Amino acid sequence: MNDSEKLQRARNRCIESLAQNMNLYGITESIGRLYGLLYFTDEPMSLDSMKDELGMSKTSMSTSVRQLQDLQMVEKVWVKGSRKDLYQCSHDWYQTFTDLFSIKWRVGISANMSAINKSISELQELLDEPKTSTQIKEEAKADLEKLKYALNYYDWLNRLVDSFESREIFNFIPKVKDTP
């Protein structure tokens, strides 16, 4: 094995590992591999060069890179004289991490919260209505408690994501280890 192969092998090991564990962030292995490729490639890449490197179809590259763009992990760059669209990845992983949370989680949190709020008021109606049977009221009360608890939890989660977005989390967990 020559030096170039050694280099390649060291690089690929990391890309592969990265790609495999990116599903924790809800990212496909293939898309993770593309991100890894972009991470190690210093020049912005075109869809064709991605295709050649990964041995996949250009269509896949197009849709994959689009997804990475939506997650703010990759951006299109303009390079003088090139007709092709060129892409490069964000090298700030802390930013990428917090962006991912913001983008993906906010939606889920607010969807759940509005479902809960809707149900809370329905249950409250049931409780306020004198004709409702005792049995039903008991159940409604129990559900109401659980939903209020959930609402508090989502509020907490929102505040956690706030701290990511505002970078305050880095006051609490600093980026660099204290020197020993």
Place this chain on the structure above:
Amino acid sequence: MNDSEKLQRARNRCIESLAQNMNLYGITESIGRLYGLLYFTDEPMSLDSMKDELGMSKTSMSTSVRQLQDLQMVEKVWVKGSRKDLYQCSHDWYQTFTDLFSIKWRVGISANMSAINKSISELQELLDEPKTSTQIKEEAKADLEKLKYALNYYDWLNRLVDSFESREIFNFIPKVKDTP
């Protein structure tokens, strides 16, 4: 629509929303629905009752509940006089949240770190070897920088997960909002 149906509808809306957004945690919609059912059911449930409620096969219930157990979201409980295995869900969502991170992320982090460490030493060998061409050395140096950066990031991520496990995160982001 009678009161019982109203109750059911309010409950199902929340279960459905919960289930749909649980894929953010890497959890299937069906499994999320099962968790939601368990959340609202106060008595521990058997596989058969889950099956009846969700209209799915008993096999699915068995494997789903196993997954929830692995994620510490559900536990088996012993009830006197029952031959069936009975399960109930954890009602502490903060705990569930932090457990999920610990369980899922730790594995990924350490996998990535060990891949990186292995590659770092290979690249270092390449750099230490006088016969290596300048071209290769340049590339190795660039990769090395990136890998060291990644290592720092994973260290940060580990410390974040530490703060979840140790509950210190709740000092920074308190569970209950400050009263206004």
Place this chain on the structure above:
DNA sequence: TAGAACGTACAGAAAAAACTGTACGTAATT
């Protein structure tokens, strides 16, 4: 203005994941 280069929509193929039913081992009941 003709032609080439480029990116993507869309339909279909391939692969992966989720789900089911049967079969079987174990443990409780009679």
Place this chain on the structure above:
DNA sequence: AATTACGTACAGTTTTTTCTGTACGTTCTA
């Protein structure tokens, strides 16, 4: 000891997701 109840391994089916190739609209080039 025979029977019943229970949970799960496993193979096969269904559903979903991922991936590809063709076709087409747009933009640049000559």
